[in-house]
Ligand SMILES: Nc1ncnc2c1ncn2[C@@H]1O[C@H](COP(=O)(O)OP(=O)(O)OP(=O)(O)O)[C@@H](O)[C@H]1O
């Protein structure tokens with residue numbers, strides 16, 4: 001496109017300069033002819049006047065020369081009578097000259113009794129001449145004045161050369177100017193093209209300069225805003241893709257975890273069932289023991305499945321909670337009583353602190369789930385003779401803070417950030433031994449999120465852990 005534009009520019013310049021030049025030269029030629037004719041007419045007039053004033057042919061010729069001629073241009077004067085006889089010529093002896101009746105300009109002047117001009121070759125002087133013959137009735141003669149064509153043709157030629165020079169110079173100058181200007185004009189387009197190409201190659205961060213205020217500047221601006229838009233959309237898409245991929249990985253992990261968790265008790269159940277069916281075990285006490293183990297594993301399976309169902313139910317919920325009013329401190333007492341037997345087995349005491357009334361608006365079942373899971377952990381991962389402290393307090397903006405603190409084994413710092421993940425257990429075998437599947441804290445966290453809250457943990461290894469759950473459930477209306 002640049003090339004075409006430059007060629008176009010050069011052609012335009014060439015055409016305009018040459019047409020102007022040609023017209024100028026043509027009109028100059030015309031003008032020069034007219035000027036010469038005028039000069040010859042004046043010379044003729046002057047010559048006639050001098051003759052009338054009584055001067056000789058020769059004297060009149062000299063005065064004409066002084067007025068009209070110079071070194072480079074000699075004025076020729078010829079006087080011819082009605083018969084065509086040359087009476088006088090200032091450049092040739094009249095006696096030697098042939099009859100001029102046949103010369104066209106002289107013939108015309110006599111015929112019209114006026115003035116005639118003629119451009120032709122002079123046989124007498126052997127050169128091209130411009131003639132002006134004028135008939136004077138008082139003399140009944142024609143006075144013919146003439147100049148060699150060559151002299152003013154040379155002038156015109158010089159003028160033509162000068163024109164050609166000026167034309168080529170301006171052509172060069174304008175051409176160069178056009179060349180560089182078009183380059184400058186087109187540069188943003190090149191920039192745009194390379195930007196477009198790199199965008200096509202998935203590089204969305206390219207931008208072009210937009211400092212001109214013309215159409216190209218507008219185009220550049222449009223390009224940049226398109227690039228902004230595209231970059232943003234691609235980034236959004238990538239983010240969504242990442243999230244999707246993450247979700248997929250999580251789902252796959254979840255399925256793998258669930259299958260694994262199901263497999264362990266099932267394998268155990270099948271083993272014991274096979275053994276019993278073989279009939280090798282005769283001792284009824286051992287048979288009873290086996291059945292007991294099977295029962296425990298079935299119970300574990302049941303627990304696992306109901307936890308998974310619970311979790312997916314909570315995850316699927318968004319605000320659609322069955323809210324009811326109840327007193328949280330009473331619920332704390334209930335849960336403490338519920339788990340008291342389990343605690344007593346390990347000689348652990350549960351202490352409910354600060355038992356003032358705490359009216360809340362929430363799903364009682366879900367809040368109870370939180371408390372049971374936290375207190376259950378606090379008992380399971382405690383030491384014999386340890387303590388569990390439960391407390392619920394009120395904070396501004398309808399927030400309730402539930403804190404469950406134990407004096408147990410604690411959690412190492414590297415595990416702390418992960419204990420709320422599904423199936424995550426610090427000590428797998430120990431947890432499994434306790435009948436745990438690693439879903440309890442995950443359920444707690446999800447319920448907290450349902451109530452615009454959070455679940456966090458602080459722990460000192462060997463000294464105990466504190467789980468804190470914040471929930472927006474305080475009932476202001478009661
Ligand atoms: N109070 C605590 N003290 C020490 N470690 C704890 C405590 N609570 C939880 N943990 C650790 O965090 C892990 C995850 O707890 P979570 O309640 O989610 O699962 P679980 O107790 O193993 O099984 P589940 O609760 O599903 O029966 C536990 O396995 C345990 O290692």
Ligand SMILES: [Mg+2]
Pocket residue numbers: 373376377436439440441
């Ligand atoms: Mg637990």
